[in-house]
Amino acid sequence: MPDVTVYGHDGGPLPATVGPATLLVGGARHLADVSSNAERVVMGDVAAAVDRITDHDGPVAVVASGDPGFFGIVRTLRRAGVDPVVRPAVSSVAQAFARLGLPWDDAVVVSAHGRDDGLRRAANVCRAYPKVAVLTGPGADPPALAAALEGWRRRIVVASRLGTAEERLTGPDGDWTDPNVVLVLAEDGAAGPAGWLAGGVRMPDGWALPEEAFHHRASMITKAEVRAVALAHLAPVPGTLVWDLGAGSGSVAVECGRFGAAVIAVDRDPAATDLVRANAAQHGVDVRVVTGTAPEALADLPDPDAVFVGGGGPDVLGAVLDRRPSRVVAAFAAVEPIGPTAAALAAAGYTTGGAQLQANRLTDLAGRHRLAATN
Incomplete structure (x- = not known):
């Protein structure tokens, strides 16, 4: 050599x-x-x-x-x-953050260059994290990235030709040129808390959190045991987008966000979506909340990688399958919807399985213990 x-x-x-x-x-x-x-x-x-x-x-x-x-x-x-x-x-990333006077040890850096799904994955990281640098490329230029982030509150700065006489900092519709790096910042993500692990990608300190970790109404919340199994099948990771339909308290949405996925939570009840916002803020994740009735509320949303169906009828499931997510998880408290749901999934070409979950939790009983069934 x-x-x-x-x-x-x-x-x-x-x-x-x-x-x-x-x-x-x-x-x-x-x-x-x-x-x-x-x-x-x-x-x-x-x-x-x-x-x-x-x-x-x-x-x-x-x-x-x-x-x-x-x-x-x-x-x-x-x-x-x-x-x-x-x-x-x-590096261009270090220069870009330096031009804005920002620390970047807590930033996530993604490359959208030379990858067929580069724009989608980069956009999902920008949807989930408060401070992201994107190395752009063909098909994933600043305007395309900005369009993908509509509906998320983000500041977008395009840093072009850094270190040269043609250097400029613009918005995505400004007079930018190649090569460039795009900084995508949430409103509260400029400085960020001091940490010890560089890179910005976080892993949760636990999952399948107890119901007490969420605001909810009258126990209307997906129980921890169900969430544990649902998370295993949804596989929320950075670069993916998860829909939580019929979100209720948003416990599934928040848990997915804690794994670094981008998340959209949909519920027709304004009181429920208020709970989702409160729970997302409490756990420090960015969940986009949509108040509306599915399937109509799904029409303008970006395509998901995984969907948790916690409510809605056959028309909602049909609208989900039309978007061809890689993974669909549906949870039911009654048995009647199971057969039609499995048939619809199979007809759409999905490999389909299911499980009944039963949880009996240890409870005090006059100095001793009993197992109490959980719904």
């Missing part, structure tokens, strides 16, 4: 020369700033450029944006068997 040195470029001066390199690889705008008589390869097709690097007999210099070890060319080179020397510059 050739000797490869990767230079990061943050808009500042590059080395006037790149030493003994006989092959120089990078973007056209980067290579224009380098004085060298070496053979030049403009890196449009990354795979072809890496093949040329590995075939070269002699030292190679690669010029890349920012910190090439952060969502950059270093990973690709190492996968090709190259062990490069890396001379990083300041």
Whole structure:
């Protein structure tokens, strides 16, 4: 393998020369700033450029944006068997937060570049977390990201050509240009609390929380044992979107949000949606709450990855299946809806299963204990 040195470029001066390199690889705008008589390869097709690097007999210099070890060319080179020397510059993410004077150890960073589902996954992270940096790409530009975030209260800042004379900070409809990084900030997410674990992605300190952890009315809440099984099947993780239909207290929605999923909770009762908001605030998660009757209230919502059906009839389930989520979980207190629901899921092409849950909780009984059935 050739000797490869990767230079990061943050808009500042590059080395006037790149030493003994006989092959120089990078973007056209980067290579224009380098004085060298070496053979030049403009890196449009990354795979072809890496093949040329590995075939070269002699030292190679690669010029890349920012910190090439952060969502950059270093990973690709190492996968090709190259062990490069890396001379990083300041990453575009660090520069963008610095321009706004914000700390970013609590930020989530996602790349929407070069991925078929990059926009959807990036948008779901921005819906769930208060401080996100998005490395944009074709099909996932700032206006597309802003459109995906309609209905969520977010400030969007596009930082373009950082470190160059063309540097600018704009909104998604402003005079931005490529390359850029987009900062997506909730109203209360600018500073954030001090922590000890960088990256912003959180894991809950427990799940299937007791009913007492939520505001609810007259025990109208999905019980902890049911939530535990539902969460296992919904698989809420960062980058996914979960609908909670017939949300009631919103306990399922909040639990999904605590795992880092984006969540929309729908209920026709304004008193119920008020409870959802209160529970989401209490547990520090961002749940979008929709007051309306399904299926009509679902029409303008973004497509979900998983749906918890806690209420509604066959028309609601039909509207859900029309959106083709990967996972559907329905919970019933009565047995009559089970057969038609299983048939509808199977007819829509889903692999269908079910379980009866029975929980008898330990209760004091005059100094002894008994098992009391839970609905």
